[in-house]
Amino acid sequence: MSPAEWETLLDRLRHAARTGQGLNGVSPGTAARLLGHDALTLCLATPRGQLELLWSDDAADRLGPAMDDLQYVLGEGPTLEALHTARTVIEPDLRNTPVGRWPQFLPAARTDVRTVVAVPLLLGVVSVGVLTAYRTRPGAPSAEQTAATDRFARAALNLLLYASPARLLTGEHGAGLALHRAEVHQATGVLSVQLRVALDQALLRLRAHAYAQDRALLDVARDVIAHRLRLDNGSS
Template identity: 40%
Template sequence: MAETSTVISDGMAEVLRLLRLDGPGDPAPSWARALGAEGVALTLLVGAGRTPEPLWCHPELSARFEELQFTLGEGPGPEAIRTGSPVLEPDLARVRSERWPALLPTAWELGVYGVCCFPLGIGAIRVGVLTVLCDGDRRMSEQQYADATALAAALTGALLNGDRPRNRSGDGGGGALGAPGSPSGLHRAAVHQATGMISVQLGVSMEEALLRLRAHAYGHERPLGQVAKDVVARRLRFKKALDDDPDGDPDGDLNDDGSGPHSPDGGRG
């Protein structure tokens, strides 16, 4: 595949002509059609912790894959954000298992066989990532690459120029770089709240608290968002010492007084 292509497709040209992040409807289906992709997702980085927040995903498979990457903290999306360069893996079967050891087998089970991610940003500035699920050919053509690169550049420009995309609730609220302004407008608001609660419970940094939350979600085979909601609802509590945990749970995360509600299904999905 060539690295550059000078001409975008007519379909992508029309998408870019009509691109308005604050317009009505969900633009992701039209992006997927123009790219000839199995799915498309736009994820923004929000808050002081630069947490990836899904804005638009199509179809549901894209949303599930984004949630998987967020739960595990690994995959082409996080790598693209970290490096600032596109991560092109149209055939995940060819990726070394040690690169994304937890993600690869689960992605295959979901039905995701190829992913290409394009970071949104300029230089050291990162505002998000455009994720493209590849089609059954397990490849990305020069035309698809050119179209995806053009879309990523247009989205970057729109966000940096102050275009404020609607959040998932459709209320039009937005903060800097298009991030939803209030916690209630965030798809992952519970994760932000739970991370803060775990930070207090364990006396650790927010970064360490998020790692603990992810470890519990992965170890119990549950989506991160579901585990976070249990923490916020006080059905699940993280504790400082394993010795104090009557359940012998390696994360030290279930209620320690035996009087409150426990994690549903014993903490397992």
């Protein structure tokens, strides 16, 4: 990443801060390109330790959101590892990663993604979220690219804190950012009532059904909301 490209990215962040747009004022696609990646996602942790996708590449192939949803369904992967360890995770080629590292995620990651860089968003020693970069070509990013991605992660966190520090610290991730999985939460509520179970159990049922049927979690959620799909206590 050249100094001019980094300055361009910083200018976009400064403009977003000045105009009160927050992270919505920065295009994920543009940021990914300037950093040398193909897609970016930014997730923040909920009080229950789950990750909520708030900002992602809006490209037609939905590369970043698809990978994030897969990790959300399976409960493992590089983004979650970065959150739990509070350390940057760099995987230069998912196709050559030992399956034992993420035994459910790796066989299911049937996408064009080859390289992943997951940077924890740290407040002191506490990981409050993760910025994850995806590339469709194998190979570890250069030290310069990794450093630039890390700097952008810190800048993005500062922008979120500037926009709405209270919401960030309490897990209320509004700040003008749309929840990618809003329909999943809505469907979880529907299932909780239908099955007479707690919300956590309803969410597990929703995720399990999506995994068992090899369907996108959002598609399953939309079917539940529209009453096209009803899960009973015996369905997977």
